[in-house]
Amino acid sequence: MPEGHTLFALARDLHEAFAGTTPEVTSPQGKFTEGAAELSGRELLRATSRGKHLLVEFADDRWLHVHLGLIGSFTVDSHEWTAEVPALGQVRLRLRTDQHVADLRGPNLCEVASPERVDAVLDGLGPDPLRPDADPDVAWARIHRSSRTVGELLMDQSVLAGVGNVYRSEVLFRHRLSPFTEGRRMRRASWRLVWDDLERLMPLGVATGRIVTVEDELLAVEAALGRGEVPHLTERSSYVYKRAGMPCLTCGSRVRTRVVAGRNLFWCGRCQRRH
Missing domain, CATH: 3.20.190.10 (MutM-like, N-terminal)
Known part of the structure; x- marks a missing residue:
């Protein structure tokens, strides 16, 4: 989607x-x-x-x-x-x-x-990280009262608008957050890390027409755009998305997958332990 x-x-x-x-x-x-x-x-x-x-x-x-x-x-x-x-x-x-x-x-x-x-x-929609009028506290108010997992909540468009399965899997990995943490157990500081990262990642998706989440590629894209150049992008890479059974790029543990909120969630059980 x-x-x-x-x-x-x-x-x-x-x-x-x-x-x-x-x-x-x-x-x-x-x-x-x-x-x-x-x-x-x-x-x-x-x-x-x-x-x-x-x-x-x-x-x-x-x-x-x-x-x-x-x-x-x-x-x-x-x-x-x-x-x-x-x-x-x-x-x-x-x-x-x-x-x-x-x-x-x-x-x-x-x-x-x-x-x-x-x-x-x-x-009926939550805040959209791409819109300048978006208020992350609106999403936080819904997250920290919920017994549903963060992996579910990030896919709920009434909580957060515009985030889909790729951004969900990748942003949770980028901040080593367990997707199975209940929203009410998530720290506000962790939520702000997620939100701020989405505000960085999603505009680059608009600019390039691609979801870019791997840090070295992000830095290269940001540098090219800063110079007014068209970024050179090869086949999309990811930390965990669609890498089930493959070794984690950080720790070597096997990337896992499970259906959460109707889509295949991908995560690393060793890296993503933070609540």
Whole structure:
């Protein structure tokens, strides 16, 4: 499932391509015909995201609300011709101007929403580390009262918006935290380490289009961006994510895995003992 940095970058790209325009909105697949007709020809005011939710505001209090789910994708392409661009695959929604085409495929949710519906969605989400208005204390208030494990809580979008399975596994390893610690037993200082690290990691995901968590790669990416260069990234590496049965890069112990909150959590039992 795309994590929050993917949606943040998608909202940025949609905003840059379509804000201030009146795109033609269609449903080549035919499953969103009525919703597309309601949006087509209205001015697109802005695109934003919160966690894994994409929200696109149109004139007259109309919003497009999208959740990509496990297999959804939303591509934004430029073109310099006015002829019809063929829809490849099952395109649920298409935004089109003379300069850009954006195609949505396979979303878990695609709806036209009212401002009240958008407010309800936002009210149900925890703080998003990518947003400047995010308050980590809101998440902490939910964590330190909970008997659920930290590994579960980090995947709960009502606690923390935008974090998925990769960031969960990697950030807990980076701070040697046991994913099976109950939230009420977690120290506030440990929570701030996690939050501050997510504020570092996730913007780099937006900038590179990749989840980067291994420290030497992080430093190289930060240095390249600081010089105004495009970072050179090879195949994604990780400390524990998808390394079940392989030796821990720090201690050599075997990386473990278990389904937690519906996804395969990865951790090192020797390194991650902190509560």
